[in-house]
Amino acid sequence: xxxxxxxxxxxxxxxxxxxxxxxxxxxxxxxxxxxxxxxxxxxxxxxxxxxxxxxxxxxxxxxxxxxxxxxxxxxxxxxxxxxxxxxxxxxxxxxxxxxxxxxxxxxxxxxxxxxxxxxxxxxxxxxxxxxxxxxxxxxxxxxxxxxxxxxxxxxxxxxxxxxxxxxxxxxxxxxxxxxxxxxxxxxxxxxxxxxxxxxxxxxxxxxxxxxxxxxxxxxxxxxxxxxxxxxxxxxxxxxxxxxxxxxxxxxxxxxxxxxxxxxxxxxxxxxxxxxxxxxxxxxxxxxxxxxxxxxxxxxxxxxxxxxxxxxxxxxxxxxxxxxxxxxxxxxxxxxxxxxxxxxxxxxxxxxxxxxxxxxxxxxxxxxxxxxxx
Numbered sequence: 001x002x003x004x005x006x007x008x009x010x011x012x013x014x015x016x017x018x019x020x021x022x023x024x025x026x027x028x029x030x031x032x033x034x035x036x037x038x039x040x041x042x043x044x045x046x047x048x049x050x051x052x053x054x055x056x057x058x059x060x061x062x063x064x065x066x067x068x069x070x071x072x073x074x075x076x077x078x079x080x081x082x083x084x085x086x087x088x089x090x091x092x093x094x095x096x097x098x099x100x101x102x103x104x105x106x107x108x109x110x111x112x113x114x115x116x117x118x119x120x121x122x123x124x125x126x127x128x129x130x131x132x133x134x135x136x137x138x139x140x141x142x143x144x145x146x147x148x149x150x151x152x153x154x155x156x157x158x159x160x161x162x163x164x165x166x167x168x169x170x171x172x173x174x175x176x177x178x179x180x181x182x183x184x185x186x187x188x189x190x191x192x193x194x195x196x197x198x199x200x201x202x203x204x205x206x207x208x209x210x211x212x213x214x215x216x217x218x219x220x221x222x223x224x225x226x227x228x229x230x231x232x233x234x235x236x237x238x239x240x241x242x243x244x245x246x247x248x249x250x251x252x253x254x255x256x257x258x259x260x261x262x263x264x265x266x267x268x269x270x271x272x273x274x275x276x277x278x279x280x281x282x283x284x285x286x287x288x289x290x291x292x293x294x295x296x297x298x299x300x301x302x303x304x305x306x307x308x309x310x311x312x313x314x315x316x317x318x319x320x321x322x323x324x325x326x327x328x329x330x331x332x333x334x335x336x337x338x339x340x341x342x343x344x345x346x347x348x349x350x351x352x353x354x355x356x357x358x359x360x361x362x363x364x365x366x367x368x369x370x371x372x373x
Contacts, residue, residue: 043071044068044071046067046069047066047067047068047318047321048064048065048066048067049064049067049340049341049343050063050064050065050179050340050341050342050343051065051339051341055339056170056173056339058167064343065337069321070105070328070329070334072104072106073105073106073328076106076107077136077137077327077328078134078135078136078137079102079107079109079110079135079136079139080109080110080111080127080139081098081109081110081138081140081164081323082112082114082123082126082127082130082138082139082140082141082142083095083111083113083114084113084114084116084123084141084142084143085114085115085117086113086368087115087116087243087244088243088245088269088270088296089296089297089298089361090295090296091113091316092366092368093296093316093320093360093361093362094164094165094317094323095111095362095368096317096320096362096363096366096369097316097319097322097324097359097362098111098139098320098321098323098324099369099372100317100321101320101321101324101325102324102372103372105324105325107328108372108373109324109371109372110135111368111369111370112126112127112129112130112370114126116242117143117144117243118143118211118242120143120147120148123148124147124151127140127148127151127155128154131155131158131159135159136159137159137160137331138155138159138161139163139164139324139327140162140163140164140168141163141164141165141166142163143166144214145169145216148168149168149169149171149172152168152171152172153171156172156174160174160331162176162177162323162327162330163177164176164177164322164323165177165178165316165319165323166178166216174330174335175329175330175338175339176338176339177322177323177339177340177341178319178339179314179319179342179344181216181219181220181223182219182220182223183223183344184223184293184312184344185219185221185222185223185227185293186223186224187223187312187344188224188227188292188293188310188311188312189225189226189228189231190227190230191309191310191346192205192227192228192231192264192266192291193230193231193233195309196233197231197232198230198231198232199232200232201232202232202233202234203232203233204233204234204236204259204261205228205233205234205236205262205263205266206236206237206238206239206255206256206259206262206267207224207235207237207238207266207267208238208240208241208248208251208252208255208265208266208268208271209221209224209238209240210241210242210243210268211240211242211243212240212241217240224266224293233264236259236262237255237259239251239254243270243271244270245273245274248270248271248274248275249277249278251271252265252275253278256278256284263287263289265288265289266290266291266292266293267293268292268293268294269292269293269296269298269299271292272290272292272298272299272302272311273296273298273299275288275290276290276302276307276308289309290302290308290309291308291310292310292311293312294311294313295311295312295314295347296361297357297361299347300347300352300357300360303347303349304352309348310346310347311347312345312346312347313344313345313346313347313355314341314344315342315345315359315360316360316361317358317359317360317362318360319342321359322340322341342359
């Protein structure tokens with residue numbers, strides 16, 4: 001779950017001075033929602049999206065919109081996209097969405113990836129090279145919320161920058177595509193609370209939020225822990241670490257050794273995937289349950305096989321598509337919505353086939369693609 005979210009206190013929009021402004025913003029969003037599908041004549045299907053009353057502020061009111069994507073780009077723009085890594089299928093799905101949208105719009109795409117969240121300097125070097133290499137615009141899924149700020153400001157002297165998936169400090173950013181990861185983890189926490197409400201027998205939770213030093217873990221922690229206040233769940237062990245599968249395997253084994261009384265494991269999609277294997281090997285599949293706080297191919301298979309209870313999807317394929325489409329709009333002066341993302345949905349055994357994989361998961365045969373000419 002490679003995301004970093006920026007949140008502001010909700011009392012900003014409750015301040016008497018802000019109330020009229022907020023009302024105007026919300027009205028504007030409603031107008032946008034009505035405007036988009038009718039104003040543009042297009043054979044391209046509309047996208048069901050969510051946008052925020054105050055762009056880049058995930059705590060501001062949201063508005064559902066029908067978004068009409070462009071039919072084509074006006075020229076073969078050159079886009080560089082930088083990812084934190086391609087180690088799991090989440091970013092592979094983002095990659096697929098970008099590749100497909102680049103082909104559909106008729107633009108060129110170059111992809112670079114930093115190899116993991118500890119590699120801030122590598123990402124800085126990569127995006128600096130991208131911006132100096134005849135690129136028209138940079139799309140960045142950052143490894144750090146504010147670690148790229150100085151570099152971004154330097155880059156935007158020459159080309160615009162669009163943020164995708166992982167939140168980033170605002171300065172220099174022309175548009176953002178993403179969802180609130182406080183909401184993502186809150187949704188899975190609420191599902192756990194629904195299964196084990198206050199007053200029911202206490203259940204013991206092993207919690208795997210992600211890398212402790214990352215910019216996004218505090219928001220994941222906030223959402224999940226706040227949701228558990230309405231449950232009988234107790235977090236008895238917390239293990240921080242990179243979302244690589246090998247590291248998560250080790251952390252899960254450590255947690256089980258420290259607390260053999262665990263009832264449920266909750267963490268990233270990679271945690272969930274690793275937990276399926278560990279519990280099978282230790283013959284604990286029936287005793288310990290698993291929840292994931294985001295959705296990947298492995299989580300999809302786990303839900304289908306009743307090995308994972310549920311996970312929220314933020315539709316990474318769609319976010320990849322949106323990143324390319326928004327980048328083209330920025331370049332062509334056609335940007336209407338500065339900040340939008342798919343509406344989050346919870347996936348479990350009851351709707352896994354209905355929600356399926358079309359805008360959440362790359363096709364099984366898709367492999368990382370770094371160049372679209």
